[in-house]
Amino acid sequence: MDVFFINYKSMKAFIDLASSYQKHQKEMEESIQKVLLSGEYIGGSMVQSLEKELSSYTQSPYVVTCGSGTDALMLALKAFGLKPGDQVIVPDFSFIAPAETVRFLGGEPIFCDIDEYFLIDTHSLESWIGPKTKGIIAVNLFGQCADYEALSLIAEKHGLWMIEDAAQSFGAQQRNIYSCNLASISITSFYPTKTLSIYGDGGAVFCKSKFHADFIRAMANHGSTERYKHKYIGINSRLDSLQAAILQVKLQYFQEELLLRKSKVEHYNQFFKDYDFITAPAIKEYNTSSYAQYTLRVSSRDQFIKVLEKAEIPYQIYYPIALSHQACFSDLLQNPENKNTLQACQEVLSLPLCAYTNVEAITEKLKKALA
Ligand SMILES: Cc1ncc(COP(=O)(O)O)c(C=O)c1O
The missing domain is CATH 3.90.1150.10 (Aspartate Aminotransferase, domain 1)
Known part of the structure; x- marks a missing residue:
C-alpha cells in the first residue's frame, strides 16, 4: 500500500509560510523563550491568556483550545451527545474532517449539496432531515461563512443542534458577527496553512454555554475535572504552551x-x-x-x-x-x-x-x- 506523506515542497511553493515568521521573528523568539524558561509546557498561563484573547476577538464567551481542528470537532460532537446511529448533515464538498469525525464516533454523515458559493445549500438541506437526524455541521469554506440565519431557523424547527466549522474562516464576519460565534458550538483549526496559524497542529472550540465549555475542557484532558478524578472517558487533546506563545504574537498582526x-x-x-x-x-x-x-x-x-x-x-x-x-x-x-x-x-x-x-x-x- 502506498503511504501518503505531506508534500512540503509543493506546499512551500503554494504558500509562503516562513515569511510571516521572518517578519515577526524577534517577538516570536522572545515569546518562545518565555515559555521555555517558565517550565509550563502544556496548559498554564500562556494558554489561559490566549483563550481570553481568542474570546475577546471573536466575542464568543467560552474558548477551549485543543490539539487540532479535528479534535475540536470530535469534542463538539461529544458535547452534543452524538451516539452511534445518529445522523448528522454535512456538506458534500468540504475537507473530510466534519464527515470523518461523525463517522469515527459511529454516527452517519448525510451529505448535502452546496450552493454557488461552495457553502451548504440551505434550500435542499431540509429534504435530508429524517427521524435519526440530530444535528448539522456547517462548514465555512475558503474563508466565508454559511448562512447561519437560515440554518438556525431550520435547526430550531427540527430540534437539531448545530456546529459551525470555522477552520477556514477565523476572522470572517457574517451580519457583523464574528465567525466562531455563529452557532452554539464553533470550532477552528490553527494548522500551518490556516489564516491564523501555528507551527504544528492546534485547534479551539468556542461555546456559548459554560456547561459545554466545562465538559469539553474535561473531555480534552482525560475526562478529568480535578487532578486524578475522571468523570468521563476522555482524550488527551491540549494546545502546547509554545504554540500558544506563537499564536499570541500572530494574533497581534x-x-x-x-x-x-x-x-x-x-x-x-x-x-x-x-x-x-x-x-x-x-x-x-x-x-x-x-x-x-x-x-x-x-x-x-x-x-x-x-x-x-x-x-x-x-x-x-x-x-x-x-x-x-x-x-x-x-x-x-x-x-x-x-x-x-x-x-x-x-x-x-x-x-x-x-x-x-x-x-x-x-x-x-x-x-x-x-x-
Ligand atoms: C473545514 C475544515 N474542518 C476541519 C479541519 C481540521 O483541522 P485540523 O487539520 O486542525 O485537524 C480542516 C483542516 O483543514 C478544515 O479545512
Missing part, C-alpha cells in the same frame, strides 16, 4: 495580515475579469471573508492546468472528490449525486494566497502564458 490578503484577492479579481472561462470567487453581501483560499471556477480546468504548469505557477485542487464518493464512506450506501458538488469538483482550482504572496508576479506570468 492578524488584522494587518487579513487586510494584506484582501488586497491580494482584489488584485486577482481584477485580473481575472478579462478571462471569460474563469469565474473569480464571490462573497455574499452579508459576509466578509477571511480569504483562506483563492478558489476559481475554471470551465476547461485541464487546459488551464497545463498553462499554469508551463508558467510554473503553483496551484491546488480543493477538493477533487465529493465526500459521498470517498472510499471510506462506501459502506454508507449513499449515492446522493449532489449536482453542484460534482460540478465544483470538476471546476475548482486554488491559486497561491497568503499575506505575503507576490500576486503581481503570478498574474504577470499568467498574462504572458495566456496570451
Whole structure:
C-alpha cells in the first residue's frame, strides 16, 4: 500500500509560510523563550491568556483550545451527545474532517449539496432531515461563512443542534458577527496553512454555554475535572504552551495580515475579469471573508492546468472528490449525486494566497502564458 506523506515542497511553493515568521521573528523568539524558561509546557498561563484573547476577538464567551481542528470537532460532537446511529448533515464538498469525525464516533454523515458559493445549500438541506437526524455541521469554506440565519431557523424547527466549522474562516464576519460565534458550538483549526496559524497542529472550540465549555475542557484532558478524578472517558487533546506563545504574537498582526490578503484577492479579481472561462470567487453581501483560499471556477480546468504548469505557477485542487464518493464512506450506501458538488469538483482550482504572496508576479506570468 502506498503511504501518503505531506508534500512540503509543493506546499512551500503554494504558500509562503516562513515569511510571516521572518517578519515577526524577534517577538516570536522572545515569546518562545518565555515559555521555555517558565517550565509550563502544556496548559498554564500562556494558554489561559490566549483563550481570553481568542474570546475577546471573536466575542464568543467560552474558548477551549485543543490539539487540532479535528479534535475540536470530535469534542463538539461529544458535547452534543452524538451516539452511534445518529445522523448528522454535512456538506458534500468540504475537507473530510466534519464527515470523518461523525463517522469515527459511529454516527452517519448525510451529505448535502452546496450552493454557488461552495457553502451548504440551505434550500435542499431540509429534504435530508429524517427521524435519526440530530444535528448539522456547517462548514465555512475558503474563508466565508454559511448562512447561519437560515440554518438556525431550520435547526430550531427540527430540534437539531448545530456546529459551525470555522477552520477556514477565523476572522470572517457574517451580519457583523464574528465567525466562531455563529452557532452554539464553533470550532477552528490553527494548522500551518490556516489564516491564523501555528507551527504544528492546534485547534479551539468556542461555546456559548459554560456547561459545554466545562465538559469539553474535561473531555480534552482525560475526562478529568480535578487532578486524578475522571468523570468521563476522555482524550488527551491540549494546545502546547509554545504554540500558544506563537499564536499570541500572530494574533497581534492578524488584522494587518487579513487586510494584506484582501488586497491580494482584489488584485486577482481584477485580473481575472478579462478571462471569460474563469469565474473569480464571490462573497455574499452579508459576509466578509477571511480569504483562506483563492478558489476559481475554471470551465476547461485541464487546459488551464497545463498553462499554469508551463508558467510554473503553483496551484491546488480543493477538493477533487465529493465526500459521498470517498472510499471510506462506501459502506454508507449513499449515492446522493449532489449536482453542484460534482460540478465544483470538476471546476475548482486554488491559486497561491497568503499575506505575503507576490500576486503581481503570478498574474504577470499568467498574462504572458495566456496570451
Ligand atoms: C473545514 C475544515 N474542518 C476541519 C479541519 C481540521 O483541522 P485540523 O487539520 O486542525 O485537524 C480542516 C483542516 O483543514 C478544515 O479545512
